[in-house]
Amino acid sequence: MIKTFALGIFTLLTTVSFADGNDPNYKDIVGTWETDVPKSDSDYAEIAEAKEGEAGPFVWSNRAGQRWPCSAGHIQAPNNGPKIYTITFSEKSPSPGHVLHLLRGSDGKLVFLREHTKDSGKEVQNWVMRRKPEDRHEGLAGSYKEKSGGEMKIRKADDEKREAGPWRFMLKGNGDWACSQGMDNPGEGKPTVYFIEFAEGPFKGQRYNIVRGEDGKVKELQLVGGSKAIWVKQ
Numbered sequence: 503m504i505k506t507f508a509l510g511i512f513t514l515l516t517t518v519s520f521a522d523g524n525d526p527n528y529k530d531i532v533g534t535w536e537t538d539v540p541k542s543d544s545d546y547a548e549i550a551e552a553k554e555g556e557a558g559p560f561v562w563s564n565r566a567g568q569r570w571p572c573s574a575g576h577i578q579a580p581n582n583g584p585k586i587y588t589i590t591f592s593e594k595s596p597s598p599g600h601v602l603h604l605l606r607g608s609d610g611k612l613v614f615l616r617e618h619t620k621d622s623g624k625e626v627q628n629w630v631m632r633r634k635p636e637d638r639h640e641g642l643a644g645s646y647k648e649k650s651g652g653e654m655k656i657r658k659a660d661d662e663k664r665e666a667g668p669w670r671f672m673l674k675g676n677g678d679w680a681c682s683q684g685m686d687n688p689g690e691g692k693p694t695v696y697f698i699e700f701a702e703g704p705f706k707g708q709r710y711n712i713v714r715g716e717d718g719k720v721k722e723l724q725l726v727g728g729s730k731a732i733w734v735k736q
Contacts, residue, residue, distance in 0.1 A: 527587045528574055530612045531560065531604065535631040538694050539687060544568070544596075547631065549589075560589060570595035577603075589615075602631075605718035607641035614718045638696050639683050641720040642669065642712060646733035654733065656681075656698070669698055679703035697726070 537545040543565035549572070552558025557571035572589040579586070591600040605614040615631040632638055645655050653674040659667025666680035673679075681698040699709040710723035710733070725731040 525574060527576070527604070528560070528589075531589070531615075533633055535615060535633055538630050538632070542566070557592065562589075562591065562595070568596065577601075607719055609641065611637075611640060613637060613640045616718070638685065639669075639698075639712065642698070644720070645736045646723065647736055648731060648733050652733075666701060671698075671700065677703060679705070698723070 532549055532551060535547050535549065540546060546565040548563050550561050550563070552561050552571060559574055560572045561569060562572050563569040571592045571594065573592065574589050575587070577586040577588055587604040588601050589604070590602075591597055593599075600617055602615045602617045604612055605616055607613045613632065617631075643655075643657050645653070647653050655672045655674075657670050657672065659665040659670050659680065668683060669681040671677075671679050671681050680701045680703075682701045683696070683698050686695045686697065696712045697709050698712070700706050709726040711726055712720060713722045713724055715721040720735050722735060723733040
Protein backbone atom coordinates (compact mmCIF):
# COMPACT_ATOMS: atom_id res chain seq x y z
CA MET A 503 0.00 0.00 0.00
CA ILE A 504 1.26 3.48 -0.87
CA LYS A 505 0.82 6.36 1.53
CA THR A 506 1.12 9.96 0.37
CA PHE A 507 1.43 13.28 2.09
CA ALA A 508 2.42 16.85 1.22
CA LEU A 509 6.00 17.94 1.80
CA GLY A 510 7.31 21.43 1.04
CA ILE A 511 10.72 20.28 -0.13
CA PHE A 512 10.54 22.50 -3.22
CA THR A 513 9.27 26.05 -3.23
CA LEU A 514 6.05 24.65 -4.72
CA LEU A 515 3.96 21.85 -3.23
CA THR A 516 5.22 18.36 -3.95
CA THR A 517 4.02 14.87 -3.09
CA VAL A 518 5.94 12.02 -1.53
CA SER A 519 4.82 8.42 -1.97
CA PHE A 520 6.21 5.67 0.21
CA ALA A 521 7.16 2.44 -1.50
CA ASP A 522 8.04 -1.03 -0.25
CA GLY A 523 11.42 -2.70 -0.50
CA ASN A 524 10.50 -4.50 -3.73
CA ASP A 525 10.26 -1.28 -5.71
CA PRO A 526 12.67 -1.68 -8.70
CA ASN A 527 13.83 1.91 -8.28
CA TYR A 528 15.67 0.79 -5.13
CA LYS A 529 17.10 -2.53 -6.32
CA ASP A 530 20.72 -1.28 -6.25
CA ILE A 531 20.68 0.93 -3.15
CA VAL A 532 21.74 -1.85 -0.77
CA GLY A 533 25.48 -1.72 -0.12
CA THR A 534 28.32 0.24 1.45
CA TRP A 535 28.56 4.00 1.05
CA GLU A 536 30.85 6.78 2.29
CA THR A 537 30.90 10.56 2.20
CA ASP A 538 32.96 12.41 -0.38
CA VAL A 539 35.58 13.30 2.27
CA PRO A 540 35.10 10.98 5.26
CA LYS A 541 36.02 12.60 8.58
CA SER A 542 34.43 10.34 11.19
CA ASP A 543 32.84 6.93 11.68
CA SER A 544 29.42 8.41 10.88
CA ASP A 545 30.68 9.12 7.33
CA TYR A 546 30.88 5.39 6.57
CA ALA A 547 27.46 3.80 6.17
CA GLU A 548 25.75 0.64 5.05
CA ILE A 549 22.23 0.40 3.69
CA ALA A 550 20.50 -2.95 4.14
CA GLU A 551 17.00 -4.29 3.72
CA ALA A 552 14.99 -4.26 6.92
CA LYS A 553 14.57 -7.63 8.61
CA GLU A 554 11.16 -9.17 9.22
CA GLY A 555 9.30 -7.18 11.87
CA GLU A 556 11.71 -4.25 11.55
CA ALA A 557 10.65 -0.81 10.34
CA GLY A 558 11.98 0.11 6.92
CA PRO A 559 11.98 -0.88 4.14
CA PHE A 560 15.68 -0.04 4.57
CA VAL A 561 18.01 0.28 7.54
CA TRP A 562 20.96 2.66 7.74
CA SER A 563 23.93 1.82 9.96
CA ASN A 564 27.35 3.42 10.37
CA ARG A 565 30.76 2.63 11.86
CA ALA A 566 29.86 4.61 14.96
CA GLY A 567 27.43 1.81 15.86
CA GLN A 568 24.29 3.78 15.10
CA ARG A 569 21.38 2.17 13.28
CA TRP A 570 17.95 3.42 12.20
CA PRO A 571 15.21 2.65 9.65
CA CYS A 572 14.67 4.65 6.46
CA SER A 573 11.47 5.06 4.48
CA ALA A 574 11.51 4.96 0.68
CA GLY A 575 9.51 7.10 -1.68
CA HIS A 576 9.63 9.75 -4.35
CA ILE A 577 9.17 13.48 -4.73
CA GLN A 578 6.81 14.40 -7.53
CA ALA A 579 7.69 17.78 -9.03
CA PRO A 580 4.74 20.10 -9.79
CA ASN A 581 2.95 19.99 -13.15
CA ASN A 582 3.89 16.36 -13.78
CA GLY A 583 7.59 17.13 -13.57
CA PRO A 584 10.22 14.42 -13.06
CA LYS A 585 10.12 12.10 -10.07
CA ILE A 586 13.05 12.11 -7.67
CA TYR A 587 13.34 8.89 -5.69
CA THR A 588 14.37 9.32 -2.09
CA ILE A 589 15.03 7.70 1.25
CA THR A 590 14.15 9.53 4.46
CA PHE A 591 15.68 9.07 7.91
CA SER A 592 13.25 7.99 10.62
CA GLU A 593 12.52 9.76 13.89
CA LYS A 594 14.94 7.34 15.57
CA SER A 595 17.90 8.73 13.63
CA PRO A 596 20.27 11.54 14.75
CA SER A 597 18.80 13.66 11.93
CA PRO A 598 15.05 12.91 11.79
CA GLY A 599 13.41 13.65 8.48
CA HIS A 600 16.61 14.11 6.48
CA VAL A 601 15.96 13.34 2.82
CA LEU A 602 18.49 11.85 0.40
CA HIS A 603 17.91 11.92 -3.34
CA LEU A 604 18.92 8.94 -5.49
CA LEU A 605 20.90 10.20 -8.48
CA ARG A 606 21.84 7.98 -11.39
CA GLY A 607 24.44 8.17 -14.15
CA SER A 608 23.70 8.18 -17.88
CA ASP A 609 23.74 4.35 -17.87
CA GLY A 610 21.05 4.18 -15.21
CA LYS A 611 23.36 3.04 -12.41
CA LEU A 612 22.92 4.58 -8.98
CA VAL A 613 25.91 6.88 -8.44
CA PHE A 614 25.05 9.31 -5.64
CA LEU A 615 22.92 9.67 -2.58
CA ARG A 616 22.65 13.42 -2.14
CA GLU A 617 21.37 14.79 1.16
CA HIS A 618 19.44 18.06 1.20
CA THR A 619 18.82 20.51 3.99
CA LYS A 620 16.58 23.53 4.29
CA ASP A 621 18.32 26.88 3.92
CA SER A 622 16.01 29.88 3.82
CA GLY A 623 13.40 27.81 2.02
CA LYS A 624 15.87 26.64 -0.65
CA GLU A 625 17.12 23.11 -1.13
CA VAL A 626 20.93 22.93 -1.11
CA GLN A 627 23.39 20.08 -1.26
CA ASN A 628 24.78 19.09 2.10
CA TRP A 629 26.99 16.10 1.36
CA VAL A 630 27.25 13.34 -1.19
CA MET A 631 27.74 9.65 -0.60
CA ARG A 632 29.13 7.19 -3.12
CA ARG A 633 28.95 3.43 -3.25
CA LYS A 634 32.65 2.60 -3.68
CA PRO A 635 35.84 4.29 -4.93
CA GLU A 636 35.70 2.95 -8.48
CA ASP A 637 32.24 4.48 -8.97
CA ARG A 638 33.63 7.97 -8.53
CA HIS A 639 34.50 7.92 -12.25
CA GLU A 640 31.12 6.45 -13.17
CA GLY A 641 29.71 7.85 -16.43
CA LEU A 642 33.08 9.13 -17.69
CA ALA A 643 33.06 7.05 -20.87
CA GLY A 644 31.41 8.65 -23.89
CA SER A 645 31.74 11.30 -26.60
CA TYR A 646 32.95 14.87 -25.99
CA LYS A 647 33.33 18.10 -27.97
CA GLU A 648 35.24 21.32 -27.36
CA LYS A 649 34.53 24.90 -28.42
CA SER A 650 37.01 24.84 -31.31
CA GLY A 651 35.16 21.90 -32.86
CA GLY A 652 37.41 19.11 -31.67
CA GLU A 653 35.86 15.72 -31.01
CA MET A 654 37.04 12.82 -28.88
CA LYS A 655 35.86 9.76 -27.00
CA ILE A 656 36.81 8.25 -23.66
CA ARG A 657 36.51 4.52 -23.21
CA LYS A 658 37.64 1.89 -20.73
CA ALA A 659 40.94 0.19 -21.57
CA ASP A 660 40.54 -3.32 -23.00
CA ASP A 661 42.04 -5.76 -20.47
CA GLU A 662 42.00 -8.63 -22.98
CA LYS A 663 44.22 -6.61 -25.32
CA ARG A 664 46.39 -5.60 -22.35
CA GLU A 665 45.86 -1.92 -23.10
CA ALA A 666 47.31 0.60 -20.66
CA GLY A 667 44.62 2.52 -18.80
CA PRO A 668 42.32 2.40 -16.99
CA TRP A 669 40.96 4.92 -19.53
CA ARG A 670 41.69 5.62 -23.20
CA PHE A 671 41.46 9.14 -24.65
CA MET A 672 40.64 8.88 -28.38
CA LEU A 673 41.13 12.17 -30.21
CA LYS A 674 39.31 12.03 -33.55
CA GLY A 675 41.80 11.33 -36.33
CA ASN A 676 44.81 12.03 -34.14
CA GLY A 677 45.52 9.47 -31.45
CA ASP A 678 44.52 6.98 -28.77
CA TRP A 679 46.32 7.43 -25.43
CA ALA A 680 46.13 5.88 -21.97
CA CYS A 681 44.90 7.99 -19.06
CA SER A 682 45.24 7.30 -15.36
CA GLN A 683 42.61 8.36 -12.82
CA GLY A 684 42.88 9.95 -9.41
CA MET A 685 41.50 12.34 -6.83
CA ASP A 686 42.69 15.59 -5.28
CA ASN A 687 41.58 16.38 -1.73
CA PRO A 688 42.53 20.01 -0.98
CA GLY A 689 41.19 19.87 2.59
CA GLU A 690 39.89 22.86 4.59
CA GLY A 691 36.31 21.94 3.75
CA LYS A 692 36.89 22.15 -0.01
CA PRO A 693 35.36 19.37 -2.14
CA THR A 694 37.42 16.48 -3.45
CA VAL A 695 38.08 16.69 -7.19
CA TYR A 696 38.27 13.57 -9.36
CA PHE A 697 40.32 13.65 -12.53
CA ILE A 698 41.94 11.76 -15.39
CA GLU A 699 45.54 12.40 -16.48
CA PHE A 700 47.39 11.52 -19.67
CA ALA A 701 49.86 8.73 -18.91
CA GLU A 702 51.47 8.75 -22.36
CA GLY A 703 51.62 10.57 -25.69
CA PRO A 704 52.21 14.25 -26.51
CA PHE A 705 49.95 15.42 -23.69
CA LYS A 706 51.53 13.27 -20.98
CA GLY A 707 50.99 14.83 -17.56
CA GLN A 708 48.00 16.97 -18.56
CA ARG A 709 45.12 16.61 -16.12
CA TYR A 710 41.38 17.10 -16.63
CA ASN A 711 39.03 17.55 -13.71
CA ILE A 712 35.66 15.78 -13.96
CA VAL A 713 32.74 18.18 -13.51
CA ARG A 714 29.24 16.86 -12.81
CA GLY A 715 25.90 18.60 -13.19
CA GLU A 716 23.14 18.90 -10.57
CA ASP A 717 21.80 15.50 -11.68
CA GLY A 718 25.11 13.84 -10.82
CA LYS A 719 25.96 13.03 -14.45
CA VAL A 720 29.36 13.89 -15.97
CA LYS A 721 28.96 17.31 -17.60
CA GLU A 722 32.44 18.22 -18.82
CA LEU A 723 36.19 17.84 -18.41
CA GLN A 724 38.23 20.94 -17.51
CA LEU A 725 41.96 21.17 -18.17
CA VAL A 726 43.96 22.01 -15.05
CA GLY A 727 46.41 24.89 -15.53
CA GLY A 728 47.41 26.54 -18.80
CA SER A 729 44.57 27.10 -21.25
CA LYS A 730 40.95 26.81 -20.19
CA ALA A 731 40.26 23.86 -22.51
CA ILE A 732 36.90 22.28 -21.76
CA TRP A 733 35.49 19.08 -23.23
CA VAL A 734 31.69 18.95 -22.98
CA LYS A 735 30.04 15.53 -22.84
CA GLN A 736 27.53 14.86 -25.58
